[in-house]
Amino acid sequence: MDYVEVAVAKGRLVDSTLELFAEIGLVFPDYSPDSRKLFFTNEERQVRMVLVKSADVPTYVERGAVDMGIVGKDQLLESGAEVYELVDLGFGTCKMVVASPSTAYRRKPKPVVATKYPKIAQAYFRDKDQPIETITLHGSVELAPLAGLSDCIVDIVETGTTLKENGLYITEEIAALSARLVVNRASFKTKFHRLSGLVDQIQAVIDGRERQ
Amino acid sequence: MERLSRLVPNGVNDLSHQDLEHKQQILGEIAQLFKDGGYHQVQTPIFEYYDLFKEIKGTIEMDRMIKVIDTDGKVLVLRPDATIPIARMAASHGADPNELRRFAYVTSIFRMADDPQNVQSREFTQAGVELFGDGGVRADVEVISLAIRCLQRIGMAGFTFDLGQANFFKALTAETSLASEELLHLQHLIETKNFADLRRQVQDLPVRQEVKDALRAIPRLYGPPEAVLEEARKVILNSEMEAGIDELTAAYEALSQAGYGEFLAVDLGLMNNLKYYTGILFQGYAPGYGKPIVLGGRYDELSKYFGCDTKATGFAVYIDDLITAVKNQERQNGNGLR
Numbered sequence: 001m002d003y004v005e006v007a008v009a010k011g012r013l014v015d016s017t018l019e020l021f022a023e024i025g026l027v028f029p030d031y032s033p034d035s036r037k038l039f040f041t042n043e044e045r046q047v048r049m050v051l052v053k054s055a056d057v058p059t060y061v062e063r064g065a066v067d068m069g070i071v072g073k074d075q076l077l078e079s080g081a082e083v084y085e086l087v088d089l090g091f092g093t094c095k096m097v098v099a100s101p102s103t104a105y106r107r108k109p110k111p112v113v114a115t116k117y118p119k120i121a122q123a124y125f126r127d128k129d130q131p132i133e134t135i136t137l138h139g140s141v142e143l144a145p146l147a148g149l150s151d152c153i154v155d156i157v158e159t160g161t162t163l164k165e166n167g168l169y170i171t172e173e174i175a176a177l178s179a180r181l182v183v184n185r186a187s188f189k190t191k192f193h194r195l196s197g198l199v200d201q202i203q204a205v206i207d208g209r210e211r212q
Numbered sequence: 213m214e215r216l217s218r219l220v221p222n223g224v225n226d227l228s229h230q231d232l233e234h235k236q237q238i239l240g241e242i243a244q245l246f247k248d249g250g251y252h253q254v255q256t257p258i259f260e261y262y263d264l265f266k267e268i269k270g271t272i273e274m275d276r277m278i279k280v281i282d283t284d285g286k287v288l289v290l291r292p293d294a295t296i297p298i299a300r301m302a303a304s305h306g307a308d309p310n311e312l313r314r315f316a317y318v319t320s321i322f323r324m325a326d327d328p329q330n331v332q333s334r335e336f337t338q339a340g341v342e343l344f345g346d347g348g349v350r351a352d353v354e355v356i357s358l359a360i361r362c363l364q365r366i367g368m369a370g371f372t373f374d375l376g377q378a379n380f381f382k383a384l385t386a387e388t389s390l391a392s393e394e395l396l397h398l399q400h401l402i403e404t405k406n407f408a409d410l411r412r413q414v415q416d417l418p419v420r421q422e423v424k425d426a427l428r429a430i431p432r433l434y435g436p437p438e439a440v441l442e443e444a445r446k447v448i449l450n451s452e453m454e455a456g457i458d459e460l461t462a463a464y465e466a467l468s469q470a471g472y473g474e475f476l477a478v479d480l481g482l483m484n485n486l487k488y489y490t491g492i493l494f495q496g497y498a499p500g501y502g503k504p505i506v507l508g509g510r511y512d513e514l515s516k517y518f519g520c521d522t523k524a525t526g527f528a529v530y531i532d533d534l535i536t537a538v539k540n541q542e543r544q545n546g547n548g549l550r
Contacts, residue, residue, distance in 0.1 A: 086407060
């Protein structure tokens with residue numbers, strides 16, 4: 001029998017994901033947080049988990065390199081990947097926002113927006129008929145306005161502490177986000193019974209949590 | 213300075229003689245099947261007026277057509293789709309709309325790369341058929357079984373075909389007065405089986421409870437045909453929805469009688485290009501390959517645009533994807549990550 005392959009976004013979603021998997025009896029004994037290993041197998045359930053950079057999860061799933069993935073809605077929006085977005089996992093919640101030291105950027109004809117999410121930023125401001133210039137950064141986006149690189153940023157916030165400490169505040173909220181279970185469209189069809197079994201189990205756990 | 217003369221542009225690729233021979237062989241098999249089915253191969257120009265594709269709603273995104281400028285300043289596009297030019301051809305020359313006509317094609321399609329990582333994203337080969345002049349389920353069954361035979365003929369194992377019904381969602385939303393933007397958003401949520409966001413979105417819609425229930429149910433209406441068709445009947449709200457399910461049931465029964473039942477599933481959440489399809493639509497999937505390799509369906513409205521009201525259905529096989537899927541299958545017979 002083929003393995004079901006699951007890509008999990010490295011970083012903040014890993015712990016909650018493993019917890020969720022454990023609740024449906026899916027454990028990966030050889031996983032440890034300090035391991036350099038990138039794939040882990042549960043032989044009994046015939047499931048293989050791979051850890052990849054969160055921005056790469058939509059690509060792995062869309063192209064069928066893995067059957068399913070666990071990734072933040074932010075990455076799904078940014079990639080525009082065509083996948084089935086079957087379950088809102090309810091953890092990893094955060095917001096996509098515009099943040100800035102002031103609202104002065106609103107008066108500029110074409111403000112400069114620093115972000116890890118250029119497509120989301122462009123789409124959001126396009127809907128408001130506001131032309132922008134984006135600068136794509138890969139980390140510490142909060143620094144950009146202070147360093148004079150941009151007028152504002154588009155980024156995800158969980159608690160807002162980092163923003164505050166860097167003299168930024170939320171000026172606009174773009175979307176509420178959470179972790180999603182996504183499935184490759186062809187896998188869902190060709191491995192329907194195995195995947196829908198897993199998905200139903202996960203959905204049941206999430207429903208149980210929501211009822212509490 | 214970049215030496216572009218040594219490079220191949222993004223999204224297109226050379227084919228070695230081995231690869232080309234393999235491709236020709238597969239194309240030969242498929243072309244023979246088409247011919248045996250009474251389909252006559254036709255050819256349409258490699259470039260057409262941009263207006264042809266621009267004015268027909270909901271087929272190819274404007275941005276994805278590859279444009280060139282004619283000597284008189286008019287905008288031309290490299291063939292972004294095979295069906296529209298063939299429908300024009302079928303509608304012209306005083307055609308009789310009730311005459312059964314069968315056309316086949318094997319052709320290159322050109323689209324702007326939506327996928328910079330795919331070597332064949334801008335020029336790819338499609339082989340397909342169009343059947344004009346029959347609005348009945350008999351015609352749907354004929355083209356769907358031909359599509360299945362294509363995959364059988366080239367030795368693909370474990371593939372599945374999903375059958376959908378464009379009118380099911382259309383007739384459901386006819387019960388509402390939602391703006392087209394809202395409908396598109398709902399359609400996207402259903403298409404991506406995004407249950408959580410769909411539930412939230414539907415919650416606040418100004419529509420009757422039965423409509424809400426039906427909208428939420430659509431993405432779940434997927435799986436083994438008999439069970440799904442039975443479930444679908446529970447959310448029917450009007451006679452058009454019922455007619456749609458009746459059609460699908462009749463098609464499924466005929467296909468399974470012909471021995472194709474094992475390949476079929478029903479997915480009422482299948483609704484790509486809803487503006488274009490007007491009845492039964494279908495997609496074929498290969499195991500371990502992330503994209504559909506066959507797309508098809510009924511498009512009865514298209515020929516009206518060319519002044520001839522003839523019913524039509526057809527499909528296209530994405531040959532390059534098919535070849536990759538077959539290769540994966542041959543190479544992979546082991547397990548897991550390649």
